[in-house]
Amino acid sequence: MPSKREFRALVIEMVLATDMSCHFQQIKAMKNALQQPEGIDKPKALSLLLHTADISHPAKAWDLHHRWTMSLLEEFFRQGDKEAELGLPFSPLCDRKSTMVAQSQIGFIDFIVEPTFTVLTDMTEKIVTPLIDEASRSGMSGFRRSSLNSISPSEVKRSSVKSTGSEGSASLNCSILTVDFKCFKATWTEVVQQNREKWKAQATKEEKAKKEAEENAHQGTDEKKTDEKDEKKPGEDTTAAKTENSKEANPGENKSTDSNKNHVNGTRQTGVNKHEASQGKNAPRTDKGTDSHHAVGEEKQHVQNGEFSPSTEM
Numbered sequence: 001m002p003s004k005r006e007f008r009a010l011v012i013e014m015v016l017a018t019d020m021s022c023h024f025q026q027i028k029a030m031k032n033a034l035q036q037p038e039g040i041d042k043p044k045a046l047s048l049l050l051h052t053a054d055i056s057h058p059a060k061a062w063d064l065h066h067r068w069t070m071s072l073l074e075e076f077f078r079q080g081d082k083e084a085e086l087g088l089p090f091s092p093l094c095d096r097k098s099t100m101v102a103q104s105q106i107g108f109i110d111f112i113v114e115p116t117f118t119v120l121t122d123m124t125e126k127i128v129t130p131l132i133d134e135a136s137r138s139g140m141s142g143f144r145r146s147s148l149n150s151i152s153p154s155e156v157k158r159s160s161v162k163s164t165g166s167e168g169s170a171s172l173n174c175s176i177l178t179v180d181f182k183c184f185k186a187t188w189t190e191v192v193q194q195n196r197e198k199w200k201a202q203a204t205k206e207e208k209a210k211k212e213a214e215e216n217a218h219q220g221t222d223e224k225k226t227d228e229k230d231e232k233k234p235g236e237d238t239t240a241a242k243t244e245n246s247k248e249a250n251p252g253e254n255k256s257t258d259s260n261k262n263h264v265n266g267t268r269q270t271g272v273n274k275h276e277a278s279q280g281k282n283a284p285r286t287d288k289g290t291d292s293h294h295a296v297g298e299e300k301q302h303v304q305n306g307e308f309s310p311s312t313e314m
Helices: 004-016 020-034 042-054 062-085 101-138 165-173 181-305
Strands: none
Touching (some): 020 101, 101 181
């Protein structure tokens, strides 16, 4: 009979072993132990047994397994919602928008549940088979285990207890002689396989729905881009029209430039004409001046000749 202190330590060790962060280390340690000729450490064996029970819902009927799955995922999703509120990254399987439930369960079965049940079956067979052999040889219907440290064939105690009637029948049915490893393994293997196939069917539906959603989103994006292009076209047409108008305006500018050039040329011509005109004006003036000069000269000549006298006219 273990002491209270020993029992408390055993329970604590078993509960801590259910932490998934210890899973792969625990499975590896048990595989190594199964290769050794010594007996299996009892706390380690009981820890693996409790851990397997903790993740065993994929080895149960579909309705129960599915209910457990959705309940657990809802717990994960609520954690993810809280992580999103706090601005933290999502933990695995905690994003309710992107988690593929069926795929996650297929992976859980393939990489966690099935290997664990396989190791548990091998461990149980190694522990119980020698006990069954010993019980068969001794004709025992029951046995007592007295140690918390290890489980080995030496623990089988001979018993002379004799039972009759229904009590003896119940004791026989519950005895180690009724253990059927082949039936145990075949049962959980069949159930796990059935559940995996159902998840695969749902995974196909999930993939199809995801593709349709992506296609719809892609189509919506294309339609949005098309609408944006259509909205941009009037502006582009307006820009093109402005460009054409500016091109039409350019010939006028060219004409204006030509007229300006002509105007400049005309100005130059006008200046020449003015110069010519000024020369023409000067020419008559010069002629008049010349005529008057000749007239004055003639008068002076007449005066000198006595042909003209102002006093006489007066």
